[in-house]
Amino acid sequence: MTEPLFSEDEEFDRPRLAAHGPVRVRVPAKINLHLRVGPARADGFHELTTVYHAIGLYDELTARRGDTLTLTMEGEGTGELSLGEDNLILRAVRALAAETGHDAHARLHLKKQIPIAAGLAGGSADAAAALVACDHLWGTGMSRDDLAAIAATLGSDIPFLVLGGTALGTGRGELVSPVLTGGHAWHWVLAVADEGLSTPVVYRTFDELGGHSSAGPPDDLLAALRQRDPEVLAGRLANDLQAPALHLRPELHAVLDAGLDAGALAGLVSGSGPTCVFLAEDARHAAMLAAELESRKCCRAVKTAVGPVPGARVL
Numbered sequence: 551m552t553e554p555l556f557s558e559d560e561e562f563d564r565p566r567l568a569a570h571g572p573v574r575v576r577v578p579a580k581i582n583l584h585l586r587v588g589p590a591r592a593d594g595f596h597e598l599t600t601v602y603h604a605i606g607l608y609d610e611l612t613a614r615r616g617d618t619l620t621l622t623m624e625g626e627g628t629g630e631l632s633l634g635e636d637n638l639i640l641r642a643v644r645a646l647a648a649e650t651g652h653d654a655h656a657r658l659h660l661k662k663q664i665p666i667a668a669g670l671a672g673g674s675a676d677a678a679a680a681l682v683a684c685d686h687l688w689g690t691g692m693s694r695d696d697l698a699a700i701a702a703t704l705g706s707d708i709p710f711l712v713l714g715g716t717a718l719g720t721g722r723g724e725l726v727s728p729v730l731t732g733g734h735a736w737h738w739v740l741a742v743a744d745e746g747l748s749t750p751v752v753y754r755t756f757d758e759l760g761g762h763s764s765a766g767p768p769d770d771l772l773a774a775l776r777q778r779d780p781e782v783l784a785g786r787l788a789n790d791l792q793a794p795a796l797h798l799r800p801e802l803h804a805v806l807d808a809g810l811d812a813g814a815l816a817g818l819v820s821g822s823g824p825t826c827v828f829l830a831e832d833a834r835h836a837a838m839l840a841a842e843l844e845s846r847k848c849c850r851a852v853k854t855a856v857g858p859v860p861g862a863r864v865l
């Protein structure tokens with residue numbers, strides 16, 4: 551069911567020369583097919599078991615040589631997202647520089663399609679892209695395991711976005727092992743909300759509501775992935791953060807109802823929300839669902855996406 555981390559991609563581990571031209575990296579969003587949250591630990595994080603799934607909704611980060619470190623952006627979240635030193639991209643670049651002894655110099659530009667604070671790990675995705683891009687730009691020749699280790703110091707979801715595909719996540723989410731799913735493509739429809747939700751607030755609300763997990767171990771879900779039957783998978787999707795997200799944003803009930811009404815096989819909140827994600831039978835069904843959801847005007851935007859897809863990769 552699981553295989554050694556990143557072994558499928560030997561090319562990644564070869565030492566490289568620094569790149570002279572721009573390095574473009576594409577990185578996907580993630581959803582959680584299963585998210586079981588345990589009690590808060592002494593460090594404030596929650597021990598969890600999750601099944602991550604990378605979907606074909608992408609940000610793109612371009613890195614060029616420079617004498618300082620700069621970041622510009624366009625697209626989703628422009629004007630809202632801080633481009634200062636607290637930005638996860640800049641923190642990732644500085645962490646890679648510290649690890650490798652390279653100067654933290656690059657001119658970075660982010661083209662953002664993944665909505666921010668949406669439960670899709672967009673910020674984590676950008677940090678993963680920054681690690682892969684600067685490793686390439688500087689020719690520091692890190693293995694993907696090395697990058698995942700740096701990623702784990704920056705955020706719980708970031709190692710998964712370096713990896714991609716479908717993977718089991720444990721610890722606070724930073725320990726990832728790939729799950730073999732036999733290459734089946736799953737079709738998803740995303741309902742993106744007007745306003746984001748804060749992940750720490752959603753976890754805190756989970757604690758305040760009793761902090762009890764409603765999900766069992768992910769074995770049934772992993773078996774459903776291997777069966778490749780969307781009807782079976784539909785009954786096995788689970789997310790403990792759905793209850794606190796619905797508590798904080800009750801109007802999401804109507805979004806979930808709208809998707810199910812329109813014929814989705816299943817609907818659930820993605821990660822800490824507020825994006826709602828719906829499972830479709832196939833590409834045609836996903837397009838039909840998306841059109842129906844759009845016509846109901848119950849959310850800011852509707853997107854279709856296929857998963858699993860690879861993690862942060864140089865184009």
Ligand code: C5P
Nearest residue numbers: 594595596705706707722723749750753
């Ligand atoms: O690791 P990351 O920076 O993505 O986490 C954001 C916040 O989400 C943390 O500060 C914490 O409040 C919460 N969190 C948690 N348990 C986890 C992951 C995240 O409580 N396993």
